[in-house]
Amino acid sequence: MEKFDKLTGIAAPLDLINVDTDMIIPKQFLKTIKRSGLGVNLFDEMRYDDDRNEIPDFVLNKPQYRDAQIIVAGDNFGCGSSREHAPWAIKDFGISCVIAPSFADIFYNNCFKNGILPIALPQEQINVLMKDAQKGSNARMEIDLEAQTITTSDGEVFTFDVDAFKKHCLMNGLDDIGLTMEKAASIDTFEAAAAQSRPWV
Amino acid sequence: MSPKTLYDKIWDAHVAHEAEDGTCLLYIDRHLVHEVTSPQAFEGLRMAGRKVHAPDKTIAVPDHNVPTTLDRANAATMTEDSRIQVEALDKNAKDFGIHYYPVSDVRQGIVHIVGPEQGWTLPGMTVVCGDSHTATHGAFGSLAHGIGTSEVEHVLATQTLIQRKGKNMKVEITGKLAPGVTAKDITLSVIGKTGTAGGTGYVIEYCGEAIRDLSMEGRMTVCNMAIEGGARAGLIAPDEKTFAYVMGRPHAPKGAQWEAAMNWWKTLYSDDDAHWDKVVTIKGEDIAPVVTWGTSPEDVLPITANVPAADSFTGGKVDAAKRSLEYMGLTAGMPLSDIKIDTVFIGSCTNGRIEDLRAAAAILKGKKIKDGMRAMVVPGSGLVRAQAEEEGLADIFIEAGFEWRMAGCSMCLAMNPDQLAPGERCAATSNRNFEGRQGRGGRTHLMSPAMAAAAAVTGHLTDVRDLM
Numbered sequence: 238m239e240k241f242d243k244l245t246g247i248a249a250p251l252d253l254i255n256v257d258t259d260m261i262i263p264k265q266f267l268k269t270i271k272r273s274g275l276g277v278n279l280f281d282e283m284r285y286d287d288d289r290n291e292i293p294d295f296v297l298n299k300p301q302y303r304d305a306q307i308i309v310a311g312d313n314f315g316c317g318s319s320r321e322h323a324p325w326a327i328k329d330f331g332i333s334c335v336i337a338p339s340f341a342d343i344f345y346n347n348c349f350k351n352g353i354l355p356i357a358l359p360q361e362q363i364n365v366l367m368k369d370a371q372k373g374s375n376a377r378m379e380i381d382l383e384a385q386t387i388t389t390s391d392g393e394v395f396t397f398d399v400d401a402f403k404k405h406c407l408m409n410g411l412d413d414i415g416l417t418m419e420k421a422a423s424i425d426t427f428e429a430a431a432a433q434s435r436p437w438v
Numbered sequence: 439m440s441p442k443t444l445y446d447k448i449w450d451a452h453v454a455h456e457a458e459d460g461t462c463l464l465y466i467d468r469h470l471v472h473e474v475t476s477p478q479a480f481e482g483l484r485m486a487g488r489k490v491h492a493p494d495k496t497i498a499v500p501d502h503n504v505p506t507t508l509d510r511a512n513a514a515t516m517t518e519d520s521r522i523q524v525e526a527l528d529k530n531a532k533d534f535g536i537h538y539y540p541v542s543d544v545r546q547g548i549v550h551i552v553g554p555e556q557g558w559t560l561p562g563m564t565v566v567c568g569d570s571h572t573a574t575h576g577a578f579g580s581l582a583h584g585i586g587t588s589e590v591e592h593v594l595a596t597q598t599l600i601q602r603k604g605k606n607m608k609v610e611i612t613g614k615l616a617p618g619v620t621a622k623d624i625t626l627s628v629i630g631k632t633g634t635a636g637g638t639g640y641v642i643e644y645c646g647e648a649i650r651d652l653s654m655e656g657r658m659t660v661c662n663m664a665i666e667g668g669a670r671a672g673l674i675a676p677d678e679k680t681f682a683y684v685m686g687r688p689h690a691p692k693g694a695q696w697e698a699a700m701n702w703w704k705t706l707y708s709d710d711d712a713h714w715d716k717v718v719t720i721k722g723e724d725i726a727p728v729v730t731w732g733t734s735p736e737d738v739l740p741i742t743a744n745v746p747a748a749d750s751f752t753g754g755k756v757d758a759a760k761r762s763l764e765y766m767g768l769t770a771g772m773p774l775s776d777i778k779i780d781t782v783f784i785g786s787c788t789n790g791r792i793e794d795l796r797a798a799a800a801i802l803k804g805k806k807i808k809d810g811m812r813a814m815v816v817p818g819s820g821l822v823r824a825q826a827e828e829e830g831l832a833d834i835f836i837e838a839g840f841e842w843r844m845a846g847c848s849m850c851l852a853m854n855p856d857q858l859a860p861g862e863r864c865a866a867t868s869n870r871n872f873e874g875r876q877g878r879g880g881r882t883h884l885m886s887p888a889m890a891a892a893a894a895v896t897g898h899l900t901d902v903r904d905l906m
Contacts, residue, residue, distance in 0.1 A: 252754075252757075253754075253757070253758065253761075254753075254754035254755065254757075254758050255634060255635075255734050255758060257734075257870075257872045259870070259872040259873065259874055259875050260872065260873060260874075263874055263878070264851050264852060264853045264875075265853070267474050267475075267502075267853065268474070268503065268517075268519035268520055268522075268523055268853065269519070270477035270478065270481070270522060270523060270526050271478065272478050272587075282873065282874045282878055287860070287878075311754045311758075312635060312754055313634055313635040313638070313668070316634055316635070316668065317570070317870065317872060318569070318570045318584075318851075318870075319475065319568055319569055319570040319584035319585060319586055320474075320475065320586075321475065321478075321568075321586035321587040321588060324586075339635055339638060340638075341635070341638065341668060342638055342639065342668070342670050343570060343583075343584055343585070343586060343665075343670060346585075346586065346589070347586035347588065347589075350586060350588035350589070351588070400461075400602070401459055402457070402459055402461045402600075413588070413592055413600055414486070414488070414591065414592050414595045414596065416600075417463060417592065417595075417596045417598060417600065418595070418596060420454075420455050420463060421596075423454050423455040423463065424454050424455070424463065424465070424491075424596060424597065424598055426454075427454035427455075427465050428465075428597075431465070435451075435562075435699075435702065436695060436698065437560070437691030437695040437696075437698065437699045438467045438495075438560070438563065
């Protein structure tokens with residue numbers, strides 16, 4: 238997995254609550270057997286009209302946000318299905334950080350497996366960051382995962398919380414499966430005990 | 439010992455390793471797999487030279503992509519990309535030696551209907567699947583939730599998940615339900631009250647007299663939509679109804695193992711003085727037959743209400759409601775029961791079981807659907823379909839003008855050819871009314887099977903109590 242430590246980039250404002258996984262990547266793009274190549278279909282139905290022409294008003298189609306690496310959005314981002322195609326599409330587009338007042342659990346978890354940092358902050362702070370993002374491509378936001386800070390283009394600094402284990406994995410690009418396999422003995426012990434106590438499983 | 443919730447008890451029984459910071463390896467008893475969220479996970483195993491750790495606990499069935507038309511044995515009914523996904527699952531199931539129900543098997547169906555039907559889902563288990571509606575299995579008093587594809591790969595390789603414990607939320611539905619009110623109305627009403635993020639970070643336990651009174655199938659409908667309320671998992675303590683449902687199913691324990699299992703299952707309830715981080719109580723008698731008007735499952739109102747005005751909300755919901763009303767083509771103030779319907783979809787992991795079909799058929803018996811209406815019933819599994827045919831329900835649907843389909847997810851998420859056209863308005867028994875969910879530009883109103891059947895007859899959203 239790609240490491241995440243620091244990021245300075247353009248933030249795209251997506252001032253909408255309940256951005257769901259069907260919006261992020263509609264179902265017709267779930268028929269792939271690969272993880273890559275979904276960026277072109279990120280937010281597909283908001284981004285393109287019926288004739289596949291770009292809808293100019295949509296934030297990621299605006300010239301100043303085409304190279305966005307951060308999204309600032311409303312409450313309950315990523316609600317809906319468990320499809321990991323949502324973070325795959327976000328990452329493939331080039332976005333590595335999503336900032337919102339809250340996230341749906343499964344989406345939040347999926348981000349960390351794909352080198353994306355989701356940051357939850359109180360609404361008042363999101364309001365400030367949303368305004369900063371609305372300034373366009375000259376305003377760069379800075380994310381420092383180690384220090385757990387976001388710095389706006391005006392130099393205002395916000396701190397954020399992140400689970401220590403998830404932070405460690407993200408900063409070092411660690412593979413979860415490899416880490417868990419180091420604990421194989423614990424799993425074997427558990428299975429042996431469960432075979433006695435719950436043999437019907 | 440300190441008092442525990444049902445969730446605490448199941449969690450504690452499955453922790454294989456706990457790190458100092460509280461990060462746990464949770465052992466997984468059943469891993470359900472379908473064709474859409476698994477190919478990348480199996481590919482990951484192959485690339486790393488890994489095996490499936492516990493193939494006997496891993497069960498696969500194709501459901502999302504499969505056509506539901508009667509001629510689906512003909513491969514030409516599937517698009518190329520869908521066919522590739524289903525074939526990949528065929529191959530992965532064979533290569534890795536996991537249990538498999540192919541499309542040609544009468545037991546094939548929606549993964550969350552097949553699991554309980556075959557007795558794979560049992561009380562006290564941990565159950566996961568790369569699908570958010572895995573919450574369904576919580577109806578058996580199991581801890582069941584959706585996972586992403588990276589986690590699917592993790593479970594395949596290690597039979598565990600890296601987890602932190604969630605919080606406990608109690609949702610109590612007291613008293614009795616009024617006639618015409620169903621499990622679907624309960625679960626939608628809870629989401630209407632708590633919002634789609636109300637359960638984020640929690641595991642919900644549903645309890646109270648109205649929940650106890652539900653059949654196992656009704657309980658599955660309630661737990662199925664825990665995720666629409668933001669909770670990864672919803673569960674209900676097992677009782678005599680649960681044990682009776684499970685007993686004798688193909689993969690349920692038998693003989694001495696049944697007795698041993700029962701001894702443990704009977705301890706699976708929340709202790710009286712257990713700690714709850716959040717409690718929501720709703721009176722059963724206050725719940726009405728409901729429908730959704732917007733594009734979020736929290737946009738729930740009784741069928742007797744009017745379409746709300748966007749400015750009746752606060753915060754970010756004002757803009758969201760404006761967007762919803764525009765997308766749905768609705769005007770504030772119009773009675774919900776005036777909304778005309780083009781299509782009716784009965785099915786899905788929420789409402790594709792035999793009791794759902796019975797409830798819809800009871801409304802449709804001797805009636806015809808409105809002229810010009812498109813209506814389809816998609817049974818949740820091949821066995822549900824066979825039973826409905828045996829009970830004469832299929833004939834009622836066909837005589838009323840419904841299409842009688844083969845099993846699959848179908849128009850719930852429109853990955854197969856069953857889709858809405860732009861602007862087409864659907865009364866659906868499924869679980870999500872997001873923009874484009876049932877097809878680009880399609881408009882979805884969620885409701886119970888009986889309400890969907892009523893709409894099919896009248897051609898507009900209808901209070902089912904008027905037809906009873």
